Amino acid sequence: MTRGGGSLEDLWAFNEELVARAIFDSRIPVISAVGHEIDFTISDFVADLRAATPSAAAEILTEGAVASRRVLHDSADYLGVLVRRQIDQHKDEVTALSQRMLRMHPRRQLNEKLQYLDDLRGSLLRCARQTMRHYLVRSQNLQFRFLRFKPSFVITERKHELIDLHRRLRDSARHSAERQRHFLDQLASRLRLLSPGNVLARGYSITMDAGSGKVIRAANEVRPRQRLKTRLARGEIQSEVK
16 A cells, blocks of 8 residues: 655554555455555554565565575575486496496406406516526626636737737837937027027117127226127128227
8 A cells, every 4th residue: 555755644544544444354465555654554553564664665565586596596496406417426426336347347357367467477487587687698608708818818818918008108208209309309499599690680689899809888888999899690890999
């Protein structure tokens, strides 16, 4: 039971005793939504439920239906999840059972035994080959040891050692001679660089007293009318001090 907002006179009908008794005697639940939130009438106090506005009354009336629809929708989704979960669980169980049945199948067990026999045969072959290689190596080692004590083998081995020693001595002597020759060449080069003739060849000269042959190293070592001799790279010059 509702009406929009209005003046006190517009809403007065909801204060009538007749209306109030009719609401009270009604077997159908009554929601009173008269006027705005601030408006109060006698119908509001007699009704089973008061709503502040007509739109609020509409929400109250439809809330149960909406909630029930939501519950039904959620229940359907939840039931779907439960069903899928049960299916997945049983699928896993069926898969595990099928795998167990495959493992327990006589053909599979026979194949496993055959594979085990193949593995054993391969292991035996590998062990046999390893044993043969081991004894072959031992036989070769023993043969080599016997050959080492054979006189002809010992003589041949010593002959090879002498040849190798002779070659090493010859190489060592040649290397030593080359080092000595290189050292002498270096000494000759140094002597050529330090020789007076090499110094004179570069443009220098040596002045000496003509009589005594004393080398003149400073100007104050000569006197007037002293005869000098100057040696060049090629030839000599005679001179007299003035």
